[in-house]
Amino acid sequence: xxxxxxxxxxxxxxxxxxxxxxxxxxxxxxxxxxxxxxxxxxxxxxxxxxxxxxxxxxxxxxxxxxxxxxxxxxxxxxxxxxxxxxxxxxxxxxxxxxxxxxxxxxxxxxxxxxxxxxxxxxxxxxxxxxxxxxxxxxxxxxxxxxxxxxxxxxxxxxxxxxxxxxxxxxxxxxxxxxxxxxxxxxxxxxxxxxxxxxxxxxxxxxxxxxxxxxxxxxxxxxxxxxxxxxxxxxxxxxxxxxxxxxxxxxxxxxxxxxxxxxxxxxxxxxxxxxxxxxxxxxxxxxxxxxxxxxxxxxxxxxxxxxxxxxxxxxxxx
Amino acid sequence: xxxxxxxxxxxxxxxxxxxxxxxxxxxxxxxxxxxxxxxxxxxxxxxxxxxxxxxxxxxxxxxxxxxxxxxxxxxxxxxxxxxxxxxxxxxxxxxxxxxxxxxxxxxxxxxxxxxxxxxxxxxxxxxxxxxxxxxxxxxxxxxxxxxxxxxxxxxxxxxxxxxxxxxxxxxxxxxxxxxxxxxxxxxxxxxxxxxxxxxxxxxxxxxxxxxxxxxxxxxxxxxxxxxxxxxxxxxxxxxxxxxxxxxxxxxxxxxxxxxxxxxxxxxxxxxxxxxxxxxxxxxxxxxxxxxx
Numbered sequence: 001x002x003x004x005x006x007x008x009x010x011x012x013x014x015x016x017x018x019x020x021x022x023x024x025x026x027x028x029x030x031x032x033x034x035x036x037x038x039x040x041x042x043x044x045x046x047x048x049x050x051x052x053x054x055x056x057x058x059x060x061x062x063x064x065x066x067x068x069x070x071x072x073x074x075x076x077x078x079x080x081x082x083x084x085x086x087x088x089x090x091x092x093x094x095x096x097x098x099x100x101x102x103x104x105x106x107x108x109x110x111x112x113x114x115x116x117x118x119x120x121x122x123x124x125x126x127x128x129x130x131x132x133x134x135x136x137x138x139x140x141x142x143x144x145x146x147x148x149x150x151x152x153x154x155x156x157x158x159x160x161x162x163x164x165x166x167x168x169x170x171x172x173x174x175x176x177x178x179x180x181x182x183x184x185x186x187x188x189x190x191x192x193x194x195x196x197x198x199x200x201x202x203x204x205x206x207x208x209x210x211x212x213x214x215x216x217x218x219x220x221x222x223x224x225x226x227x228x229x230x231x232x233x234x235x236x237x238x239x240x241x242x243x244x245x246x247x248x249x250x251x252x253x254x255x256x257x258x259x260x261x262x263x264x265x266x267x268x269x270x271x272x273x274x275x276x277x278x279x280x281x282x283x284x285x286x287x288x289x290x291x292x293x294x295x296x297x298x299x300x301x302x303x304x305x306x307x308x309x310x311x312x313x314x315x316x317x
Numbered sequence: 318x319x320x321x322x323x324x325x326x327x328x329x330x331x332x333x334x335x336x337x338x339x340x341x342x343x344x345x346x347x348x349x350x351x352x353x354x355x356x357x358x359x360x361x362x363x364x365x366x367x368x369x370x371x372x373x374x375x376x377x378x379x380x381x382x383x384x385x386x387x388x389x390x391x392x393x394x395x396x397x398x399x400x401x402x403x404x405x406x407x408x409x410x411x412x413x414x415x416x417x418x419x420x421x422x423x424x425x426x427x428x429x430x431x432x433x434x435x436x437x438x439x440x441x442x443x444x445x446x447x448x449x450x451x452x453x454x455x456x457x458x459x460x461x462x463x464x465x466x467x468x469x470x471x472x473x474x475x476x477x478x479x480x481x482x483x484x485x486x487x488x489x490x491x492x493x494x495x496x497x498x499x500x501x502x503x504x505x506x507x508x509x510x511x512x513x514x515x516x517x518x519x520x521x522x523x524x525x526x527x528x529x530x531x532x533x534x535x536x537x538x539x540x541x542x543x544x545x546x547x548x549x550x551x552x553x554x555x556x557x558x559x560x561x562x563x564x565x566x567x568x569x570x571x572x573x574x575x576x577x578x579x580x581x582x583x584x585x586x587x588x589x590x591x592x593x594x595x596x597x598x599x600x601x602x603x604x605x606x607x608x609x
Contacts (some may be wrong), residue, residue, distance in 0.1 A: 018448055018449055142541075143565075146548070146590055153582075163326070173548065252456075252460055253457030253459060255460065255463065256552055270463060286464050288462055
């Protein structure tokens with residue numbers, strides 16, 4: 001287990017270094033001229049040069065990367081061009097908001113999806129299974145903003161049951177905040193349902209076909225006990241891994257949803273930085289999103305290993 | 318479903334053809350696949366002959382009174398620029414039906430090549446590329462796309478196509494690599510090596526035909542994601558620019574007016590939904606038939 005942990009941690013660190021290089025590479029090398037890209041084609045050459053000097057983009061790329069990466073190691077993510085404050089001061093509240101939305105979405109989505117997956121798996125091949133599976137994959141493939149627009153129209157505008165923006169007023173209590181988050185969370189639930197239910201379903205089907213389930217039935221256990229003790233216990237660990245990986249998507253991948261519901265999460269912040277050509281804030285935001293994903297998948301792997309004795313007790317592989 | 322088209326290790330020409338016919342027969346027997354194909358065919362027809370299906374010009378402003386709700390003459394209403402929304406929806410499938418397959422094709426070609434090389438040579442090349450792929454996959458597609466589009470400094474059809482194709486390449490390479498790793502264990506690869514064939518020949522003439530069904534499945538699955546990605550990028554304003562009647566571009570232009578002008582957003586959104594569901598029914602059918 002210790003060897004597995006160390007190996008996994010080492011890989012995550014290597015990936016992190018490469019990620020920072022890729023993010024920095026895209027943001028610096030592609031445009032050729034950052035100042036021009038930021039200020040647009042009509043700015044004077046002097047102002048472009050001045051901005052390039054201020055940003056330090058007139059120096060060799062490797063020097064720039066070394067300086068930027070050195071800053072990252074000291075916890076310095078750079079300074080936002082448009083707002084003139086450290087990027088982290090803008091990113092941290094946005095990150096908290098994103099986690100809040102992810103939490104509400106999970107509380108609704110995970111129990112529903114697991115239930116759906118178990119039902120589909122137990123009724124494998126029948127109409128219930130087919131309808132759940134087709135509905136699930138169709139919703140999962142739907143761009144979030146399409147699902148969100150339909151929900152906004154139905155619940156926000158036609159019935160007027162729920163607020164159409166996700167941002168509760170300043171200082172609102174947790175319950176009010178949750179109410180404002182309900183529509184975007186429902187949108188995400190519909191998107192994620194298919195992914196999570198599909199994995200649970202596959203796990204249930206595999207467990208049902210296994211020898212230990214057969215044995216359990218043959219030794220006369222009632223079927224609800226077989227399902228609870230044998231089928232679910234084997235079907236759920238992969239589901240947990242998939243659920244955890246989805247956190248990575250929920251924190252950062254939600255640009256369209258956060259824009260649609262005007263929710264100040266990290267996706268909307270990255271979107272705004274891109275709109276305003278605020279490259280330092282954009283690169284910092286993208287990097288933070290990547291780090292969240294890496295940390296979350298690391299936790300998911302460890303959780304999966306801890307739940308799976310074949311990995312927990314086995315070798316580093 | 319009963320009879321399987323068993324993929325023999327080295328099918329002769331006749332067997333391969335029989336397997337293809339069998340797959341097609343299985344595909345066309347599933348009602349969901351047929352439904353999906355019909356919807357896709359309808360949108361492809363609209364994309365090729367927009368003039369035949371759209372009664373009014375989809376782009377010129379002020380042809381009609383602005384912001385009319387749906388009525389007999391304008392079943393989907395008109396937008397704030399005085400255009401018939403039904404005509405715009407019918408003419409709006411073209412951009413996405415060009416960009417999404419083109420991006421997927423670029424991604425599939427690059428990704429398959431990358432997967433063949435890393436799976437065949439293994440070692441340092443494989444380790445290096447695998448770590449790079451890990452790093453790219455740590456970012457949601459839409460975030461990487463925003464970063465690239467912003468850094469390039471211009472959006473539009475070409476940039477979006479290339480960006481999505483490039484992001485797909487590592488994802489596809491990972492799937493192909495896994496299959497290639499399994500193939501290189503087989504005798505025919507060893508035999509080709511002993512014959513003294515070159516790596517390039519073994520990869521593309523020996524291994525590629527054997528992993529090709531997987532590439533086809535990957536293409537259809539990715540096509541669904543590409544539609545998703547193009548629509549999302551256009552919705553947030555980084556994709557197809559107005560005044561294109563592209564569905565997501567229409568939504569980008571009008572969603573802030575959704576209350577009370579819901580028809581300007583709802584109908585393009587439903588069009589996207591129909592395309593996405595159709596593409597998924599088909600790709601799911603293809604996967605089921607090939608992966609048996």
